[in-house]
Amino acid sequence: MAGLIPVTTADDPRLEPYRDIRERDLVGRQGLFVAEGKVVIEKLLAAGRLPLRSVLLSEAKARGLTALTERVPPQTPIYVAPQAVLDAVAGFAVHRGVLGLGERRDLDPREMLAALPPRALVVALSGVANHDNMGGVFRNAAAFGAQAVLLDAACCDPLYRKAIRVSVGAALTVPFARLVRGEDLLETLEQAGFEILALSPAGRESLEQVRPAARTAAVFGAEGPGLAPELLARARTVRIAMAGGFDSLNLATASGLVLHHCHLMGFSQPGGQAAA
Secondary structure, three states: OOOEEEOOOOOOHHHHHHOOHHHHHHHOOOOEEEEEOHHHHHHHHHHOOOOEEEEEEEHHHHOOOHHHHOOOOOOOOEEEEOHHHHHHHHOOOOOOOEEEEEEOOOEOHHHHHHOOOOOEEEEEEEOOOOHHHHHHHHHHHHHOOOOEEEEOOOOOOOOOHHHHHHOOOHHHOOOEEEOOOOOOHHHHHHHOOOEEEEEOOOOOEEHHHOOOOOEEEEEEEEOOOEOOHHHHOOOEEEEOOOOOOOOOOOHHHHHHHHHHHHHHOOOOOOOOOOOO
């Protein structure tokens, strides 16, 4: 266990990576990200996929987090500061009193897909720009056995602090990769041997009729616009049956229903076990 390091002033240079979190989250952190909350830090440590660079705790919280701090690697500093210092550094009231600084490890999309087993369930997202929706999808992916998430270039960052929090840490445990602008989402999946299920209210098949292939990718678009017509024209399209006169679900609910269906059809591995 690393020793607790007291910090008493907001201008301490050791806390610089935590400064002005909201503003710096939007412009990027040069390969780093901020995780918030006890549960999220526990998931980060348990998964072991992404290194933990440091931890910042409020004095009040630190007293009750011995079980957490004992799991932090000895070389990882754990800073403890008064609540007012945390708030001044972060730029907002850090109610949970627990912050961690993680290191990104970006995966190559094709290598990630190739490393998955012969039977694999993948979530693919196109144009999902809402961090709440992103976090909800990752939470469902972990809950229902999806082994990876593939993002197109227009998607928001799963390691944005709010997305991590909404995912209850699943964005730290389920492997994901992002395509660069111009790369084709469906072509990438097809080349890796995945059958594509593109979700749309106008889908030709109803979800309950679908028997997933051994390698299946469930593809979702953003709430509102959904998947682009040109993408739907190239894929096997699936709809979720609803009461008459209604054809709209939020993305987290829709992805949960689809992934649960696939889970029942035989994809029962815990999410995140097949890291690339």
